[in-house]
Amino acid sequence: MKANLDFLQQPPEFWAYVRTISQEIGYTATHTNKETKVKTKSILIPSRNDVLKAFAKLGLSLNAIENEAGELTAFGKTLFDYFSYRSEIITNFVRGNLMDKDEAEAVFYSLFNELDPQCPLPMNKQKGDKKNYSYLTGMVNMIIESNLDGVTTCDYDPRSLTTVTHQDMPLRTLSRRVDGALPSVVNPIAIWEIKEYYYTTTFGSRVADGVYESLLDGMELRELSNAGHQKIYHMLIIDSHYTWWECGRSYLCRIIDMLHMGYLDEVIIGKEVVTRLPELVTEWKKEILERENIESPFG
Numbered sequence: 234m235k236a237n238l239d240f241l242q243q244p245p246e247f248w249a250y251v252r253t254i255s256q257e258i259g260y261t262a263t264h265t266n267k268e269t270k271v272k273t274k275s276i277l278i279p280s281r282n283d284v285l286k287a288f289a290k291l292g293l294s295l296n297a298i299e300n301e302a303g304e305l306t307a308f309g310k311t312l313f314d315y316f317s318y319r320s321e322i323i324t325n326f327v328r329g330n331l332m333d334k335d336e337a338e339a340v341f342y343s344l345f346n347e348l349d350p351q352c353p354l355p356m357n358k359q360k361g362d363k364k365n366y367s368y369l370t371g372m373v374n375m376i377i378e379s380n381l382d383g384v385t386t387c388d389y390d391p392r393s394l395t396t397v398t399h400q401d402m403p404l405r406t407l408s409r410r411v412d413g414a415l416p417s418v419v420n421p422i423a424i425w426e427i428k429e430y431y432y433t434t435t436f437g438s439r440v441a442d443g444v445y446e447s448l449l450d451g452m453e454l455r456e457l458s459n460a461g462h463q464k465i466y467h468m469l470i471i472d473s474h475y476t477w478w479e480c481g482r483s484y485l486c487r488i489i490d491m492l493h494m495g496y497l498d499e500v501i502i503g504k505e506v507v508t509r510l511p512e513l514v515t516e517w518k519k520e521i522l523e524r525e526n527i528e529s530p531f532g
Contacts, residue, residue: 240311240315240493246297247312254289260277260482270289279313322489328478329479333369340372340507341366344372344375352374355367367427368429369427372428373427374413385518388414391412394409394410425469430476434520441484449493451496466498466517
């Protein structure tokens with residue numbers, strides 16, 4: 234999933250409003266049917282009245298959102314459009330692509346049997362009956378390997394910090410280790426983080442920290458880009474329906490915000506690994522050949 238271009242180039246003040254309103258009013262809502270007592274969950278879309286009350290409580294001005302006649306400004310319209318879009322994309326796209334453990338296991342073994350992988354397939358950190366492959370990481374590694382066609386290498390398990398060099402000297406080094414880099418963590422064209430939580434039963438601080446770690450990576454990459462370095466593609470890959478939808482819908486909102494703030498180039502949601510990742514690997518192969526001034530056989 235890539236960012237919606239309508240919201241990608243918004244100024245920092247726009248995201249200050251998004252965060253302030255989301256924090257004060259909330260990211261999510263739970264509705265209970267009075268007759269059946271069945272609860273449904275949704276991504277909250279703040280109303281104008283919600284925002285009016287929140288800003289009054291905080292002592293903030295509405296001047297940027299509406300004019301003296303009470304009509305929405307262009308800024309205000311874009312703001313409410315974004316809240317609607319965020320709710321729609323999470324509810325109708327993200328939720329449907331998130332897999333549970335059994336679905337992920339089936340996709341993993343389907344790829345395993347089809348591709349005969351030679352790449353690393355790490356195990357999860359669970360114990361006992363829950364001990365098994367890290368399904369999402371394994372899917373990512375197998376799909377990348379099968380689509381590289383030997384054009385370049387890939388570091389499937391970086392054990393060092395991502396470093397960018399200039400004239401064979403370190404120019405920038407990121408603060409954190411990432412989960413994968415192409416072709417390596419030294420001068421990569423792409424890096425990615427993988428957040429799979431198939432066995433998690435609560436949304437704890439470890440999951441929340443993973444979101445903010447990606448934000449830090451994105452901020453450092455933006456600083457690098459502003460310094461004139463070639464683009465490094467930054468991708469976040471997530472899965473687990475229970476963790477992200479049932480427990481962590483507010484963090485899905487934060488991820489969509491990060492995507493549109495430009496700190497992520499793409500978010501791959503569960504099933505998208507199979508459909509979108511091969512396309513990305515093809516794009517990366519072309520870019521590697523172009524950077525090396527090699528005529529691309531891919532057109």
